[in-house]
Amino acid sequence: xxxxxxxxxxAVNVAAYAAPEAAVEASVNEAVTRGREMFxxxxxxxxxxxxxxxxxxxxAAPVAMGLASGQDAKVVKALEMLALNDDLNTVVRSDSxxxxxxxxxxxxxxxxxxxxxxxxxxxxxxxxxxxxxxSDSGQLVFVPDETKICKGDxxxxxxxxxxxxxxVFEADAIPKGVDVDSISMDDQLGDEGDVYTKKFDTxxxxxxxxxxxxxxxxxxxxxxx
Numbered sequence: 544x545x546x547x548x549x550x551x552x553x554a555v556n557v558a559a560y561a562a563p564e565a566a567v568e569a570s571v572n573e574a575v576t577r578g579r580e581m582f583x584x585x586x587x588x589x590x591x592x593x594x595x596x597x598x599x600x601x602x603a604a605p606v607a608m609g610l611a612s613g614q615d616a617k618v619v620k621a622l623e624m625l626a627l628n629d630d631l632n633t634v635v636r637s638d639s640x641x642x643x644x645x646x647x648x649x650x651x652x653x654x655x656x657x658x659x660x661x662x663x664x665x666x667x668x669x670x671x672x673x674x675x676x677x678s679d680s681g682q683l684v685f686v687p688d689e690t691k692i693c694k695g696d697x698x699x700x701x702x703x704x705x706x707x708x709x710x711v712f713e714a715d716a717i718p719k720g721v722d723v724d725s726i727s728m729d730d731q732l733g734d735e736g737d738v739y740t741k742k743f744d745t746x747x748x749x750x751x752x753x754x755x756x757x758x759x760x761x762x763x764x765x766x767x768x
Contacts, residue, residue, distance in 0.1 A: 641693035641768045644668060671697040671740070674763070676732065676753065677704035683756040685763035692743065693768055699740040702732035708753045708761075710739055718747030718767075731755065743767045 637643045648668035652661060661667065670693070675686040681704045690698060700710050709728040717723060726741055731754075743749070746767045753761040 639768065640691075644670075644693060666695055669693075669695045669697070671699055674698060674700050675703040676700050676708035676710075677702070677706060679704065681705050683753070683759045683761045685753070685761060688763040689766070690763070691766045691768065694744055694746050695742070696767075697740055697742040698765060699738050700732075702735055702737040704735070705756075706735065706737075707731035707733040707755060709755070710741075710751055711754050712749055712751045716748070716750035718745045718749070721745050721747075721749075727751075 637646065645668040649662040652667065653659070672690055672692055674690055678684055678686050683705050685700075686703070692698060700708075702708055709731040711727045712723050714723040717726075726743070726749075728739055732739060743765070749765040749767065751763055751765065
């Protein structure tokens with residue numbers, strides 16, 4: 544299967560899934576000889592777009608040869624271009640909002656000159672969403688009452704109106720393995736503007752409520768994808 548990649552004004556035909564070592568080395572050497580960066584073979588073994596240099600065995604040999612012969616800058620640049628291309632493909636093709644968001648963040652980081660180590664670090668694309676405790680008009684509700692985040696994201700609850708408030712999760716309505724006490728608040732937020740922030744690493748649905756106002760219907764749901 545042959546795939547064509549466009550780099551600037553140049554089109555490069557590359558093998559998509561079965562790239563012999565000689566082809567990989569020739570691609571890297573060609574980039575150095577012509578004095579410009581170009582994609583090496585798009586996929587080696589398991590389509591290792593991100594960390595090919597970490598591959599074990601003979602398929603890592605062309606990369607090692609490049610490093611040993613002073614071509615390290617060219618090889619690293621080529622791998623970064625591969626990672627960027629892979630992330631852009633993910634943005635277009637993935638059905639998962641969280642996967643697309645992470646890929647877009649990595650691609651933007653690479654485009655701005657960050658290293659693969661930086662854009663691949665845990666939490667690089669993490670976000671924090673805010674939930675108001677009490678509406679602006681004083682209703683005893685969470686705003687919004689349903690929040691969707693990605694694994695590794697955080698939620699900040701802000702004491703808005705009608706306090707004191709707190710966040711207590713329902714033990715039988717959270718993902719298995721999650722300690723309800725570790726994510727629920729011990730105290731209450733009494734002053735407007737006080738916040739409670741928690742990071743969530745386990746996907747699933749979380750039901751929670753405000754203990755002082757649960758009887759009035761102050762309940763909400765958090766969905767971690």
